[in-house]
Amino acid sequence: MVCDRDREVPAEVIDRLCELATWAPNHKRTWPWRFAAFSGDGRLRLGEACCQDLIDSGSTDEAKLAKVATKYARTPTVLVVGCAADDHPTFHDENRDAVAAGIQNLLLGATAEGLASFWSTAPVLEGARTLELCGFEPGVRIIGMIYLGWSADASLASERPPVAVRHITR
Numbered sequence: 001m002v003c004d005r006d007r008e009v010p011a012e013v014i015d016r017l018c019e020l021a022t023w024a025p026n027h028k029r030t031w032p033w034r035f036a037a038f039s040g041d042g043r044l045r046l047g048e049a050c051c052q053d054l055i056d057s058g059s060t061d062e063a064k065l066a067k068v069a070t071k072y073a074r075t076p077t078v079l080v081v082g083c084a085a086d087d088h089p090t091f092h093d094e095n096r097d098a099v100a101a102g103i104q105n106l107l108l109g110a111t112a113e114g115l116a117s118f119w120s121t122a123p124v125l126e127g128a129r130t131l132e133l134c135g136f137e138p139g140v141r142i143i144g145m146i147y148l149g150w151s152a153d154a155s156l157a158s159e160r161p162p163v164a165v166r167h168i169t170r
C-alpha cells in the first residue's frame with residue numbers, strides 16, 4: 001500500500017470503521033471482535049510488545065526482531081483486530097469467521113473513506129504482551145494487524161484471475 005505517512009487518521013474515522021465491522025454476520029450474536037488502534041509512539045510500543053512475545057515464544061532471529069520493532073510505524077495507524085474465544089467449538093470457529101467478515105467490511109469502508117489498507121498477520125497470534133497492551137482478555141486470537149493511512153496512490157488494486165462460477169439451474 002502507498003499512503004501519506006505524515007497525515008494522521010482521525011480517531012473518529014477509526015471508530016466508524018470498527019463500527020462498520022460489527023455489522024458482519026455473527027452466529028449467536030457473540031460480538032467476538034476486539035479492536036485496538038495504535039498511532040504515534042503507540043505504534044512503537046506495539047512493535048516492542050510483539051518483539052517480546054516473539055522472544056517469549058523462543059525467537060532468536062535478530063533481523064526479524066529488529067524489523068518487527070519498527071514496522072508498525074510504516075503507516076499512521078495500525079489497527080489490531082482480535083477475536084474472542086468461545087467454550088463451544090463451533091462458535092469458537094464461527095467467531096473467527098465473523099471477525100474476518102467484519103475486517104472485510106472495515107477494509108471496504110476504509111477504501112470508501114479514501115484510505116489505503118493492508119491486512120497482515122500478527123507475529124504471535126496470542127502473544128500475552130500484545131494482548132495486554134491491546135486491552136484484550138486472555139484467549140483472544142489476533143486475526144489481523146490492519147495498516148491504515150490516507151491513500152497517496154490512485155492506482156487500482158492488483159488484478160485477479162478470471163472468476164469461474166458454475167451456474168446449475170436444473
Ligand SMILES: Cc1cc2nc3c(=O)[nH]c(=O)nc-3n(C[C@H](O)[C@H](O)[C@H](O)COP(=O)(O)O)c2cc1C
Nearest residue numbers: 100117118119120121122143144145157158159160
Ligand atoms: C488473514 C490474512 C492474513 C494476511 N497476512 C499477510 C501478511 O502477514 N503479510 C502479507 O504480505 N500479506 C498478508 N495477507 C495478504 C494481504 O493482505 C493482501 O491481500 C495481499 O498482499 C494481496 O494484495 P491485494 O489484495 O492488493 O491483491 C494476509 C491476508 C489475509 C486475508
